[in-house]
Amino acid sequence: MSPARADLVISAFWPMVKAGFLVSVPLALASFILGMLIAVGVALLRIMPVRGLLHRMLLALVRVYISVIRGTPMLVQLMVVFYGLPAVGIELNPIPTAIIGFSLNVGAYASETVRAAILSVPKGQWEAGFAIGMTYMQAFRRIIMPQACRVAVPPLSNTFIGLFKDTSLAAVVTVTELFRQAQQVANRAYDFLPVFIEAGLVYWLFCWxxxxxxARLEKRLDRYVAK
Structure with a gap:
């Protein structure tokens, strides 16, 4: 490696790490939290006994939502939110755009994980809660949710890690996160290979x-459920 390339790699490291801490991680956290709120609501709506026309209509909307999100690329979803909404008079800044796009995506995928985790708890657990006078939500909160969380944590953790890496897509809507920072450094030097390889290593360090x-969260949940 030439001295110029070595200087480029060294000078690019801290800006990328800083962008990861200040933009990529908060962006992933905010999107994941909102996405999980959507996912839990959608999952509960789908597993609850169907009651009335309104419930059926909501179920139909939820199925369409999941089908659309799972059937289209996240990049397209971000572009629609960022460039499509202004056409109907809704203009958003880049970061809210990214959060909305990522949250909707996470909500659709994670809802299936949450639903499967809840359904994995034996029905007898529900019946036991109802037998001692609990309401549906009390049984869910006190009995079902702790057991379902242990099942859901590994796939949801992988979802969050994947989301962190997918924040690189926010570069297309001008969010200066880790990868866009790498692009800016590489564009200034017009030397892309070492900077992008370094960006990959920085992503790997964050993911590590x-x-x-x-792993620590899974161990704590194991101890909690075992009590």
């Missing part, structure tokens, strides 16, 4: 930390 957090 997330893998460790995932």
């Amino acid at each position: 930390v997330l893998f460790a957090v995932q």
Whole structure:
């Protein structure tokens, strides 16, 4: 590696790490939290006994939502939110655009994970809660949710790690996250290969930390459920 390339790689490292901490991680966290709120609501709506016309209409809307999100690329979804909404008079800044796009995507995919985790809990657990006078939501919160969380944590952790990497797509809507920072550095030097390889390594370092957090969380949930 030439001295010029070495200087480029060294000078690019901190701006990318800083963008990862200040933009990519908060963006992933905010999108994941909102996405999980959507996912839990959608999952509960789908597993609850169907009651009335309104419930049926909501179920139909939810199925369309899941089908559209799972059937289209996230890049297209971001572009529609960023460039399509202004056509109907709704203009958003880049970061809210990214959060909306990522949250809707996570909500659709994670809802299937949450639904499967809830359905994995034996029905007898529900019946036991109802037998001691609990309401549906009380049984869910106190009995079902802790057991379902243990089942859902590994796939949802992988979803979050994947979301963190997918924040690189926010570059197309001008969010200066980790990958866009790498693009800017590479564009200035007109030397792309070493900077993009370095960006990949920085993503890997962040994900390595997330893998460790995932393992620790799983152990804590194991102890909690075992009590």
